[in-house]
Amino acid sequence: MFNNIYQGAQVLITGHTGFKGSWIALWLLSQGAHVTGLSLPPPTTPSHFDHLRLDMETVPVDIRDRNRVLEAIRRLKPKIVFHMAAQSIVLRSYQEPVETFETNVLGTVNVMDACRRVDSVRAIVNVTSDKCYANQEWVWGYRENDPLGGHDPYSASKGCAELVAAGYQKAFFPLEAYGGSHQTLLANVRAGNIIGGGDWAVDRLIPDIMRGASQGKPVRIRNPLATRPWQHVLDPLAGYLLVGQKLIEGRREFAQAWNFGPAGGDSIAVIDVANHLKTLWPSIDCRSPGEDRKLHEAHSLRLDCSKAALKLGWRTIWERPALFEKTVNWYRAYYEENRIISAQQLADYVCDAQREHMPWVLA
Numbered sequence: 001m002f003n004n005i006y007q008g009a010q011v012l013i014t015g016h017t018g019f020k021g022s023w024i025a026l027w028l029l030s031q032g033a034h035v036t037g038l039s040l041p042p043p044t045t046p047s048h049f050d051h052l053r054l055d056m057e058t059v060p061v062d063i064r065d066r067n068r069v070l071e072a073i074r075r076l077k078p079k080i081v082f083h084m085a086a087q088s089i090v091l092r093s094y095q096e097p098v099e100t101f102e103t104n105v106l107g108t109v110n111v112m113d114a115c116r117r118v119d120s121v122r123a124i125v126n127v128t129s130d131k132c133y134a135n136q137e138w139v140w141g142y143r144e145n146d147p148l149g150g151h152d153p154y155s156a157s158k159g160c161a162e163l164v165a166a167g168y169q170k171a172f173f174p175l176e177a178y179g180g181s182h183q184t185l186l187a188n189v190r191a192g193n194i195i196g197g198g199d200w201a202v203d204r205l206i207p208d209i210m211r212g213a214s215q216g217k218p219v220r221i222r223n224p225l226a227t228r229p230w231q232h233v234l235d236p237l238a239g240y241l242l243v244g245q246k247l248i249e250g251r252r253e254f255a256q257a258w259n260f261g262p263a264g265g266d267s268i269a270v271i272d273v274a275n276h277l278k279t280l281w282p283s284i285d286c287r288s289p290g291e292d293r294k295l296h297e298a299h300s301l302r303l304d305c306s307k308a309a310l311k312l313g314w315r316t317i318w319e320r321p322a323l324f325e326k327t328v329n330w331y332r333a334y335y336e337e338n339r340i341i342s343a344q345q346l347a348d349y350v351c352d353a354q355r356e357h358m359p360w361v362l363a
Contacts, residue, residue, distance in 0.1 A: 002245040002360050007032040012078035014063055014111055015085030017042040019199040022049035024237050026342060029054055036076050039085055048198025051340045063107035070114040077120040080244050083111050084127045091203045093154035104157035112168040123247035124186040125240055126165040130303050132158040132190060141304030144257040162188055175252050185247040185255040191236035192229030192261040192303055197330025205270060213283040214335040224271035224288040229261040229303050232318040232326060234349045236260040239314045242360045261303035262316050280328040313359040317352050
């Protein structure tokens with residue numbers, strides 16, 4: 001996979017104890033990479049990262065601490081950095097706006113600045129969100145060159161993080177000087193609403209529903225008519241790893257922004273997601289008292305991922321109904337059988353990608 005670029009490579013993941021971070025760590029280790037994580041302790045209990053028991057070094061660092069971030073990256077000497085550490089909950093951004101901006105904006109500054117000071121770094125994949133776009137409630141998908149912005153602290157912080165990375169790229173990693181005054185390529189990657197096993201975040205649809213089902217309790221749905229580009233966690237991670245491969249190979253044309261989302265910008269209403277999940281796990285009981293719009297939250301959101309399809313050969317593998325089946329199967333195995341099936345689902349995903357002739361598997 002990925003032209004074996006990660007075999008033996010020194011890889012650093014910030015935020016590896018989180019949902020996406022733990023999954024990409026599992027994948028990179030399966031590729032033979034030497035993986036190190038820089039993060040605070042797992043943000044939830046239970047924790048997907050803790051359950052995986054991965055054979056990797058964890059460096060406990062708050063990315064808001066500039067000196068410790070620099071010290072850690074200097075010691076670890078990574079070849080590629082996947083920057084995933086973030087405050088990722090929209091509602092929490094209303095409760096803790098300063099922490100959200102400090103983590104998502106200044107934390108990104110600290111990581112970028114450390115990377116420019118460490119000669120070993122050849123590639124940086126900066127992971128943000130589809131919510132970095134200035135949402136106009138359009139019916140069509142946002143493209144990578146659409147304006148950035150945000151109506152809430154979380155979205156605004158993600159737009160700012162994108163500007164930080166773009167500023168560092170232009171100032172310290174300019175493409176025209178690559179191979180001369182510097183040896184680092186940087187890309188921004190944006191994904192839609194990501195679901196899958198091992199997410200226990202609070203105030204997030206799938207974890208709330210799965211917790212409720214395991215406890216036999218009803219779950220209140222916030223903003224049931226809101227639509228989102230749902231996708232399984234492994235789909236965008238395949239895109240992140242593919243972009244990382246291109247950057248390590250020195251392909252400067254891939255040092256840009258990339259969207260990763262469902263085919264055709266397919267978005268599904270929250271209530272439809274809940275109803276479909278219930279067909280797979282009858283214990284699920286969702287209540288919809290009507291829309292809760294006291295705090296601003298985007299109603300409609302779609303991504304245009306045609307650039308990733310055309311230039312990277314990437315597309316989603318686990319679309320509906322597999323998207324929901326794989327997610328429910330993971331949680332049922334955990335709650336009903338006390339099993340962690342992440343490694344098996346990763347293997348199944350790779351097999352399905354091979355059957356679909358994905359270039360990142362065949363290369």
